[in-house]
Amino acid sequence: xxxxxxxxxxxxxxxxxxxxxxxxxxxxxxxxxxxxxxxxxxxxxxxxxxxxxxxxxxxxxxxxxxxxxxxxxxxxxxxxxxxxxxxxxxxxxxxxxxxxxxxxxxxxxxxxxxxxxxxxxxxxxxxxxxxxxxxxxxxxxxxxxxxxxxxxxxxxxxxxxxxxxxxxxxxxxxxxxxxxxxxxxxxxxxxxxxxxxxxxxxxxxxxxxxxxxxxxxxxxxxxxxxxxxxxxxxxxxxxxxxxxxxxxxxxxxxxxxxxxxxxxxxxxxxxxxxxxxxxxxxxxxxxxxxxxxxxxxxxxxxxxxxxxxxxxxxxxxxxxxxxxxxxxxxxxxxxxxxxxxxxxxxxxxxxxxxxxxxxxxxxxxxxxxxxxxxxxxxxxxxxxxxxxxxxxxxxxxxxxxxxxxxxxxxxxxxxxxxxxx
Amino acid sequence: xxxxxxxxxxxxxxxxxxxxxxxxxxxxxxxxxxxxxxxxxxxxxxxxxxxxxxxxxxxxxxxxxxxxxxxxxxxxxxxxxxxxxxxxxxxxxxxxxxxxxxxxxxxxxxxxxxxxxxxxxxxxxxxxxxxxxxxxxxxxxxxxxxxxxxxxxxxxxxxxxxxxxxxxxxxxxxxxxxxxxxxxxxxxxxxxxxxxxxxxxxxxxxxxxxxxxxxxxxxxxxxxxxxxxxxxxxxxxxxxxxxxxxxxxxxxxxxxxxxxxxxxxxxxxxxxxxxxxxxxxxxxxxxxxxxx
Numbered sequence: 001x002x003x004x005x006x007x008x009x010x011x012x013x014x015x016x017x018x019x020x021x022x023x024x025x026x027x028x029x030x031x032x033x034x035x036x037x038x039x040x041x042x043x044x045x046x047x048x049x050x051x052x053x054x055x056x057x058x059x060x061x062x063x064x065x066x067x068x069x070x071x072x073x074x075x076x077x078x079x080x081x082x083x084x085x086x087x088x089x090x091x092x093x094x095x096x097x098x099x100x101x102x103x104x105x106x107x108x109x110x111x112x113x114x115x116x117x118x119x120x121x122x123x124x125x126x127x128x129x130x131x132x133x134x135x136x137x138x139x140x141x142x143x144x145x146x147x148x149x150x151x152x153x154x155x156x157x158x159x160x161x162x163x164x165x166x167x168x169x170x171x172x173x174x175x176x177x178x179x180x181x182x183x184x185x186x187x188x189x190x191x192x193x194x195x196x197x198x199x200x201x202x203x204x205x206x207x208x209x210x211x212x213x214x215x216x217x218x219x220x221x222x223x224x225x226x227x228x229x230x231x232x233x234x235x236x237x238x239x240x241x242x243x244x245x246x247x248x249x250x251x252x253x254x255x256x257x258x259x260x261x262x263x264x265x266x267x268x269x270x271x272x273x274x275x276x277x278x279x280x281x282x283x284x285x286x287x288x289x290x291x292x293x294x295x296x297x298x299x300x301x302x303x304x305x306x307x308x309x310x311x312x313x314x315x316x317x318x319x320x321x322x323x324x325x326x327x328x329x330x331x332x333x334x335x336x337x338x339x340x341x342x343x344x345x346x347x348x349x350x351x352x353x354x355x356x357x358x359x360x361x362x363x364x365x366x367x368x369x370x371x372x373x374x375x376x377x378x379x380x381x382x383x384x385x386x387x388x389x390x391x392x393x394x395x396x397x398x399x400x401x402x403x404x405x406x407x408x409x410x411x412x413x414x415x416x417x418x419x420x421x
Numbered sequence: 422x423x424x425x426x427x428x429x430x431x432x433x434x435x436x437x438x439x440x441x442x443x444x445x446x447x448x449x450x451x452x453x454x455x456x457x458x459x460x461x462x463x464x465x466x467x468x469x470x471x472x473x474x475x476x477x478x479x480x481x482x483x484x485x486x487x488x489x490x491x492x493x494x495x496x497x498x499x500x501x502x503x504x505x506x507x508x509x510x511x512x513x514x515x516x517x518x519x520x521x522x523x524x525x526x527x528x529x530x531x532x533x534x535x536x537x538x539x540x541x542x543x544x545x546x547x548x549x550x551x552x553x554x555x556x557x558x559x560x561x562x563x564x565x566x567x568x569x570x571x572x573x574x575x576x577x578x579x580x581x582x583x584x585x586x587x588x589x590x591x592x593x594x595x596x597x598x599x600x601x602x603x604x605x606x607x608x609x610x611x612x613x614x615x616x617x618x619x620x621x622x623x624x625x626x627x628x629x630x631x632x633x634x635x636x637x638x639x640x641x642x643x644x645x646x647x648x649x650x651x652x653x654x655x656x657x658x659x660x661x662x663x664x665x666x667x668x669x670x671x672x673x674x675x676x677x678x679x680x681x682x683x684x685x686x687x688x689x690x691x692x693x694x695x696x697x698x699x700x701x702x703x704x705x706x707x708x709x710x711x712x713x
Contacts, residue, residue, distance in 0.1 A: 029656070033668075034669025062656050062657060064656075064668075065665065065666070065667075065671070066668065067667075067668035068652050068668045071652055071653070072653070075652070075653035075654070076656065079559075079575060079654075081560065081573075081656070248468075249467055253463075253464065
């Protein structure tokens with residue numbers, strides 16, 4: 001008599017095991033291990049909901065510290081151990097696509113209608129990755145400061161001209177009320193330099209590389225416009241308008257709030273602290289227009305499908321699942337980052353109409369330009385960073401930019417043009 | 422004359438101590454900075470770094486950085502992994518390398534000199550230069566475990582241990598030490614009929630305390646500080662070592678320096694404990710062999 005229940009149990013457990021094994025396992029690598037904000041928890045929540053929403057796929061997450069993430073992906077690609085779904089920084093994506101780490105996304109592109117340009121990762125005419133958020137920068141200051149010195153408050157439609165901006169810095173510097181009129185964030189290194197400062201170069205009419213072909217930096221990084229930018233850049237430090245490369249990291253974090261700086265060139269992630277400190281006196285202003293047009297940087301972390309994934313349909317299903325306003329809103333509310341669509345922004349606590357950071361959405365919409373979309377960007381970014389730091393430290397502008405152009409062109413040549421169509 | 426000599430001796434003693442204290446301070450200051458900073462908020466830490474306050478327990482002191490560090494990263498897991506990987510590697514390295522050195526010094530076999538020269542030559546090859554081919558090998562190595570036969574060693578403890586068991590420096594240290602042992606002792610054992618294994622186990626190794634300590638400390642430090650290799654071969658958080666864990670405390674722009682200092686202080690404890698345990702024999706080894 002005991003045999004029957006045992007057999008029944010075996011049959012049931014075998015059936016359950018069979019049902020479980022019908023689900024396909026997918027892996028997702030995420031870069032934010034140890035991140036102090038809510039992003040990691042939200043990614044986990046997103047995956048849990050996706051797993052619960054259907055019975056075909058089960059995604060497991062492996063988190064990496066951001067410092068080591070790109071190297072870990074490179075090593076895994078070499079060993080043939082890439083996951084199905086990759087988390088990738090927007091400007092790095094073309095390099096991974098070119099290197100064969102990623103495959104075109106192939107998702108329903110109607111899902112991307114109304115997206116800001118930054119969260120869409122395209123290269124060579126194909127979309128490879130999509131992000132759930134974007135980041136933007138602004139000239140952050142106090143309304144009362146500008147009013148005190150009789151400086152016009154610019155708008156998205158009528159930003160400061162280069163001359164206006166320079167005059168404002170001169171006026172504030174002459175007052176002696178601040179250690180420096182402008183904080184550019186020189187204490188931050190690495191990707192901050194191309195992300196924050198190449199838009200200023202682009203506003204002068206230059207760029208890191210010629211975007212028409214991506215085969216040379218000649219004429220754009222060392223042309224007349226770039227040299228004008230370089231001289232202006234160097235002047236900021238020579239005239240004492242901004243702290244240079246030896247800026248104290250603590251001052252970068254708190255200098256504006258402590259009254260050491262009048263204006264800070266900073267991202268939306270730093271804005272909540274400014275709002276908390278200054279309330280309605282805090283204002284977030286568009287980038288100045290130095291002649292070409294006002295520009296800010298764009299693009300953040302995005303999801304893509306690895307080239308070696310045996311289940312790209314499942315990976316795509318997950319990414320499409322994530323492309324919902326409710327997730328954009330949840331990430332924005334949790335992390336303070338900018339949602340990729342206006343409809344999602346309308347429901348967020350930071351970017352809805354009348355919300356404290358609303359201005360940033362308009363900035364992303366109106367001024368954003370993604371960093372050069374080329375596999376060579378990861379080298380070009382480092383060359384650009386060094387050139388700008390050297391110029392800030394007093395190096396000859398034309399010679400430094402010429403050297404940077406030579407280095408970038410040599411890298412492009414060594415990599416046979418990086419496979420641009 | 423006696424008084425003058427005594428004064429000179431006293432002056433020399435004071436000078437010697439003054440120099441030693443100065444050198445000790447130079448070596449201790451970075452550690453002091455790390456420990457003191459681990460109790461300060463990041464902003465205060467950076468401000469204090471411009472003055473001697475950086476080395477003093479002053480200002481807003483608390484254990485908050487330690488609390489936050491434990492929330493940010495599974496520090497216990499990382500420390501356990503590092504201690505496990507390092508401990509196993511050190512023990513296996515001491516055994517394998519001392520055996521190899523024993524064969525080089527005490528046993529006659531053809532080609533010994535050539536092979537030893539080739540082995541020494543590998544000392545000039547940085548590990549970083551062989552990591553890529555090593556990674557490709559590790560990703561294809563076979564293994565028979567609980568799940569049966571499988572290919573690939575990635576994401577395991579063994580891939581963090583096995584490639585580092587044998588190394589030329591440890592073998593060299595043992596060879597140099599074994600050469601100074603009295604040959605007559607070994608010959609007497611052989612005459613008495615002792616096997617090589619018995620001589621190794623009961624005669625040579627019991628006399629090799631100083632070199633064992635030196636090799637163990639050097640290997641321990643090398644393994645405990647591993648970053649690039651585990652970064653390449655380990656993707657699962659549950660088997661990550663402490664140095665990769667340091668990455669949890671940085672992102673693209675912001676570094677919570679107070680938490681970094683707290684983390685560094687915590688992960689320094691096993692190193693200090695290991696050194697203090699072997700300090701006496703290590704110093705004896707340095708004094709007797711001049712090897713550092």
